[in-house]
Structures are given as C-alpha cells and as structure tokens.
Amino acid sequence: MRLTAITERLAGLGGGKWEVHLKARALAEAGADLVEMTIGEPDVPTPQELCDAAALALQSGRTGYSNGRGEAGLCAALAETYTESRGRQFLPENILCFPGTQTALFAVMQGLAEAGSEVLVGDPMYATYEGVIRASGAEPVPVPLRAENGFRLQADDLTARVTPRSRAILLTTPHNPTGAILTAEDIGKIGKIAQQNDLWIISDEVYEHLVFDDANFVSPLSDPQLADRVIAVSSISKSHAAPGFRSGWCVGPAEFCAALLPVSETMLFGNQPFIADMTEKAVRDGSSVAAGMASRFASRALILEHRLHAETGLVVHRPEAGMFALVNVSACGMDGDTYAWDLLEHGVSVMPGSAFGESLTDWVRVALTIDDERFAKALDRIVAHANLSDRNVA
Structure with a gap:
C-alpha cells in the first residue's frame, strides 16, 4: 500500500x-x-437564540455555495468586532472564515511553514499543534513553559531556540492546557524577537472570553507594530458553547489572507451560509x-x-x-x-x-x-x- x-x-x-x-x-x-x-x-x-438563527437561515434557503473567504455579513461583523476590541482598524479583507479553529490553524500553517522550516511552540501545547505543524512539513520546536513562570512563554527560552530555519511562533493565549495568559510585557518581548528574526506570530485566542476574575487578556493583534506579522485564529466553539457548529476564522494582514485564499478554496470553498448567518449573530450580539x-x-x-x-x-x-x-x-x-x-x-x-x-x-x-x-x-x-x-x- x-x-x-x-x-x-x-x-x-x-x-x-x-x-x-x-x-x-x-x-x-x-x-x-x-x-x-x-x-x-x-x-x-448552545444558546437557543443561536440555534433558532441557524434554523431560520436553513429554512430560508441559505444552503447554497459560499465563497472561499466567507459570507460577507460574517466577514463584516468580524472586522467590526476586531476593530473595536483590538484598537486598530480591520476590514473584511483581513478575515478568512473556516469550519472551526482547527481548520483555520491547519490552513494558516500551510501558508507559513513547509519542509525544512521550523515553528516555535510552547511546551506544553494543545494536543493537535504538533500535528498541524508537521502536516505542513515543518518541524515543531518545543519551547518550555515553566511552572515557576506561571507557564508563560519567556523571551530568553524563545530566543535560545530560534534558528535560521525558524518561520513562525505559535502562541495560545489564554493557554490550553495551563490556563495562563500572556501579559502585554510578554507579548512585547515576543514581538521584538519576531521582528528581529522575521518570524510570523500565530495567536490561538479561542479562550479569549473565558478569562477569570481580574485577569486581563491581551492580543498580539492589538500592537500596531506587529500588524504585518500577526495572525489570530478563533471560533464560537468555546465562547458561545457551540463546538458542534464548527465555525471559526483567522484574522491577519490583508496580503496574507489574499495569498491564503486559494488554499482555503482548495480545502473547502467556503463554509455553510446558514451557519455563517448564525455566527454573524453570535459575533454581533456577543455571548450570553x-x-x-x-x-x-x-x-x-x-x-x-x-x-x-x-x-x-x-x-x-x-x-x-x-x-x-x-x-x-x-x-x-x-x-x-x-x-x-x-x-x-x-x-x-x-x-x-x-x-x-x-x-x-x-x-x-x-x-x-x-x-x-x-x-x-x-x-x-x-x-x-x-x-x-x-x-x-x-
């Protein structure tokens, strides 16, 4: 065989x-x-109002083909939401929609890494990260996340593992499995390393809305100095208790999204319009x-x-x-x-x-x-x- x-x-x-x-x-x-x-x-x-929105869109005939980028309403809603939450402007050209964060990660990695390259990733890491990196042909390079540092990625540990083959840094904040959140200072130091070594930053932010008590979430997308090298992925799976709907996205530079669009189209050529309509409502209304x-x-x-x-x-x-x-x-x-x-x-x-x-x-x-x-x-x-x-x- x-x-x-x-x-x-x-x-x-x-x-x-x-x-x-x-x-x-x-x-x-x-x-x-x-x-x-x-x-x-x-x-x-999953909140009933979201199930109702999906059912209404389904019954209204929203079952045709979409496009590789995603439904216009959802892309606009995401662009508006990220503009408000990240403090800088995003347009639909900065968005690609996917069936869940996992697919978004897979596609993004296909666009950034390849055989002979390396992706730096915190260890411990979410269980599928090694797979999405290796699927591209690249090698994952684990960077230890130490309990004594609250399991937050440290700049010195990251710098020690950068090589000429390094292509990207894969972050998770808030982190799975540790629940750690990178601080603005952490992100600033990581960003400088990325700039000095011409590395992309991929930020998995699926737990953004499940932050405890007085902890603060900070996204690398908020730093305008990193605007040309940060791609964030997320979905409604956690925030809206809707994992089975498989609805996610990536947010990044318009040039990157345009370059990745053929990859997305080759994989799935758009997500389901009736799910996109429900996701648009979820994004615009926030999570209940x-x-x-x-x-x-x-x-x-x-x-x-x-x-x-x-x-x-x-x-x-x-x-x-x-x-x-x-x-x-x-x-x-x-x-x-x-x-x-x-x-x-x-x-x-x-x-x-x-x-x-x-x-x-x-x-x-x-x-x-x-x-x-x-x-x-x-x-x-x-x-x-x-x-x-x-x-x-x-």
Whole structure:
C-alpha cells in the first residue's frame, strides 16, 4: 500500500493522544460508574437564540455555495468586532472564515511553514499543534513553559531556540492546557524577537472570553507594530458553547489572507451560509453564556486547589482562564500517564500531561466543565485515591 509522507508525519498524532479518554468513554457506555474530566465541552447547551438563527437561515434557503473567504455579513461583523476590541482598524479583507479553529490553524500553517522550516511552540501545547505543524512539513520546536513562570512563554527560552530555519511562533493565549495568559510585557518581548528574526506570530485566542476574575487578556493583534506579522485564529466553539457548529476564522494582514485564499478554496470553498448567518449573530450580539462559564470554571478551579492542597500532597496550578486546571501528581510516586490510568480504575478519567508535551510528564489535566455535583464526586474519589495507604503522599 503506497501512502504519502504526510501520513507518516502524522502517525501517532491523532486519536492516540486521547487513549485514556476513549477508554473511559467505552467503560461508561458499558455501564461503569465514571466521572469524566478529560475533554473541554462547554457545560451549557448552545444558546437557543443561536440555534433558532441557524434554523431560520436553513429554512430560508441559505444552503447554497459560499465563497472561499466567507459570507460577507460574517466577514463584516468580524472586522467590526476586531476593530473595536483590538484598537486598530480591520476590514473584511483581513478575515478568512473556516469550519472551526482547527481548520483555520491547519490552513494558516500551510501558508507559513513547509519542509525544512521550523515553528516555535510552547511546551506544553494543545494536543493537535504538533500535528498541524508537521502536516505542513515543518518541524515543531518545543519551547518550555515553566511552572515557576506561571507557564508563560519567556523571551530568553524563545530566543535560545530560534534558528535560521525558524518561520513562525505559535502562541495560545489564554493557554490550553495551563490556563495562563500572556501579559502585554510578554507579548512585547515576543514581538521584538519576531521582528528581529522575521518570524510570523500565530495567536490561538479561542479562550479569549473565558478569562477569570481580574485577569486581563491581551492580543498580539492589538500592537500596531506587529500588524504585518500577526495572525489570530478563533471560533464560537468555546465562547458561545457551540463546538458542534464548527465555525471559526483567522484574522491577519490583508496580503496574507489574499495569498491564503486559494488554499482555503482548495480545502473547502467556503463554509455553510446558514451557519455563517448564525455566527454573524453570535459575533454581533456577543455571548450570553461566556461570563457564566468563566465564573463557574474559576470557582471549580479554586475548589480543586483548596481541597487537593488541604487533603492530599497533589499540587494544583490554578488557571487564569479556560476550561482546565493542571495537577502535579508526582507526590503519588507516579508519572502522569501511570496516574491517569490508575485513577481511571478508581472512577475518574483525566488527561495525562504527556498528551500536551514532554514538560508535563508529572502532571494531569483536569476539565472544569462538569456540573458541581459530579465535580464534588470526582474530587472525593481523587482525594481517596491519593490517600491510599500505599501512596507516598505528604
């Protein structure tokens, strides 16, 4: 059987990273009593007004072909929203629409990286980042995100890994899986490195509207000095609790978007008009559910930290945003993979940190998206598991 090189580059980078989650799902479907804390589904349904908008557009015949850039109304809404939120002007020419952030990332990477080039990316990283980089033929270059620095990318660590083959820096802010938010100072330093080495900056901002408490989100798009080298990607999946609609976009220099347009057209030639109409409403109206989700996720992260610090030797890194928290499980005498599989036998599924990079060997990622009752049940089981007589917990 003859296959292409891309299949080899992506071997092991698909569903294999979600092995614990898939096993947990299978056990639950077979009747096992499990609390699932592996993936980040919003904890509320898609708002009814958005479902109604999609249904109305569908019934109105908005089912024809679109174009490679995206529906005019949605592109205009995004341009207006980004102009207001980023403090500089954006036009529809700065927008390309895609079915979700993942597709946007894939397409953007196809336009920026290729065989022989490198993409600098924080480690830990979202589970699909290595795949979207390798799909282009480029090599991912992990840059450690250290717990002692709040898991925020440090300029010195980045500079040490820049080479003549470096083409782009892939950022996530707010970050998955750590929940860290880059500060304006962080972005300024990263931007200078990008300017000095003629690097693109790709900023995944899908958790922008799930920021906790008094934390502040800052986008590289807001810096006019970086206007010619920053591309942001996002979607309504998290902010509007609409992951199944698969509606996202990229925002960047008009010249880049024009150059990438044939790539988009080759991939999908436009997204679905009835979903674009719903997304336009979502973008123009803002989210009716994001603030509530952020409040609940922040509260659960605080409860997780208090309970595990008070009752076990496990160490929680409390996030500033997003849907997850990290737990260092080394006090149990296990690495994250061993711990995740062992905890699964005690009725809770979590993601091993290794799914997100080598720097999280001793960590697991815990979803904050389950309801409070099940969250409390999971914590009871995690505490009991950590304090088993044969555990080395202080």
